[in-house]
Amino acid sequence: MNCPHTAAAPADRGAGTVVIDPMVQDLDGETARLRDAGVLARIDLLGVPAWTVTRHAEARQLLLDPRLVKDIDAWDLWRSGAVTHAWPLIGMIDAGRSMFTVDGAEHRRLRTKTSQALTPRRLEAIRPEIEKFTQELLDALEAAQGDDGVVDLKAVFAQPLPMRVVGLLMGVDESQHAMLTRQYKAFFSMLTPQDERLALLAELDVFYTDLVREKTARPTDDLTSALILAEEGGEPLTEEEVVGNLKAMVAAGHETTIGLVLNAVRALLSHPDQLRKVLAGEAGWDAVIEETLRWDTPTTHLLMRFATEDITVGDEVIRKGEGLVVSYRAIGRDIEQHGADADAFDITRPTRNRHMTFGHGPHICPGAALSRVEAGIALPALFTRFPGLRLAVPDEEITKLPVMTQNDMTAFPVLLG
Numbered sequence: 001m002n003c004p005h006t007a008a009a010p011a012d013r014g015a016g017t018v019v020i021d022p023m024v025q026d027l028d029g030e031t032a033r034l035r036d037a038g039v040l041a042r043i044d045l046l047g048v049p050a051w052t053v054t055r056h057a058e059a060r061q062l063l064l065d066p067r068l069v070k071d072i073d074a075w076d077l078w079r080s081g082a083v084t085h086a087w088p089l090i091g092m093i094d095a096g097r098s099m100f101t102v103d104g105a106e107h108r109r110l111r112t113k114t115s116q117a118l119t120p121r122r123l124e125a126i127r128p129e130i131e132k133f134t135q136e137l138l139d140a141l142e143a144a145q146g147d148d149g150v151v152d153l154k155a156v157f158a159q160p161l162p163m164r165v166v167g168l169l170m171g172v173d174e175s176q177h178a179m180l181t182r183q184y185k186a187f188f189s190m191l192t193p194q195d196e197r198l199a200l201l202a203e204l205d206v207f208y209t210d211l212v213r214e215k216t217a218r219p220t221d222d223l224t225s226a227l228i229l230a231e232e233g234g235e236p237l238t239e240e241e242v243v244g245n246l247k248a249m250v251a252a253g254h255e256t257t258i259g260l261v262l263n264a265v266r267a268l269l270s271h272p273d274q275l276r277k278v279l280a281g282e283a284g285w286d287a288v289i290e291e292t293l294r295w296d297t298p299t300t301h302l303l304m305r306f307a308t309e310d311i312t313v314g315d316e317v318i319r320k321g322e323g324l325v326v327s328y329r330a331i332g333r334d335i336e337q338h339g340a341d342a343d344a345f346d347i348t349r350p351t352r353n354r355h356m357t358f359g360h361g362p363h364i365c366p367g368a369a370l371s372r373v374e375a376g377i378a379l380p381a382l383f384t385r386f387p388g389l390r391l392a393v394p395d396e397e398i399t400k401l402p403v404m405t406q407n408d409m410t411a412f413p414v415l416l417g
């Protein structure tokens, strides 16, 4: 086995190690292998060993366990120098100080304003804007049809919509959206050489720091400005913390919702009986959204947490200093949680709301309600405007991007009908 990033010998990995494929050539096969490897499975991430949890109940428990932390300095492989910035996934963990990387009381301090800004009630205020963006992008879809009628639903619709929404929320000017889309695409792609990835992350840091300084000088009514302004009697966030939160919000807000919208469209087009039910009003769009979140999770693997003590899970022990990934795709397919037909897409499934795709515990996704609002607007608007929407290629020809943590497709060519 090739392990360029650690000194650990392959023999240390154990026989049951599932090697996560950076090219994402067989996501369903890999998910099944993870499930078969156990509740807690050993995985190999580009030569770096870690644990992953593959079951709903145990993940829920671990996500509430204060002995697991986000602080990279709790990772033996990092402290020993075995993992360095040469590892292509380091940017998923060493992402600066933010609500994504800090735990405990400090975490609450970093996160409170963001979660307050993203409650369903507060989001009602921007619903008209999301509807407007959606209509504009539906027009753009129509205009972008090639001579053969084919148009890429990803590039023209599913990708720009979440970027506009998170841009509006955080106060990122539209002139920067194409740059951010390009940078995040390169950040997530495993085809990007690591020196380029580190360079683009440094560029993004400069961009976000400039933005925070500008908002400090001239606050507006966006969430970035709110994060800068101190709570009455409270301690303000530092510049680094505001930058960290802003980075996390833009990265998460734009990448994951693309997956949710596209995966839902794909699931419906490949399950016409279920699409018919929704269009006939026999099932709601909320059912489509929740079942898509469970069945085809936007995040396949969430990196990473570290054990500050030995933690026993069934027959296995996560040793102090070892890393744990949460494999949300495998968790969504957990038979114990969702029944023997967990691999089937079924919007009428009784457990469809009982998924854990947004995580659990203190770090549960603060943008969950926002993504549901976005998908809840985008999906019905798309199928109302284009009731004859269909794939322009056979479903098997849709390819995944070479991204190890997100479930994202290269393109989604459709005919609007």
Ligand code: STR
Pocket (backbone or CB within 6 Å): 091, 092, 093, 095, 100, 247, 248, 249, 251, 252, 255, 256, 298, 299, 302, 405, 406
């Ligand atoms: C990308 C790089 C960066 O600058 C900041 C962050 C922090 C938030 C992370 C984001 C990352 C990658 C995608 C994540 C997001 C939080 C939610 C999102 C992991 C590392 C998901 O895929 C769930």
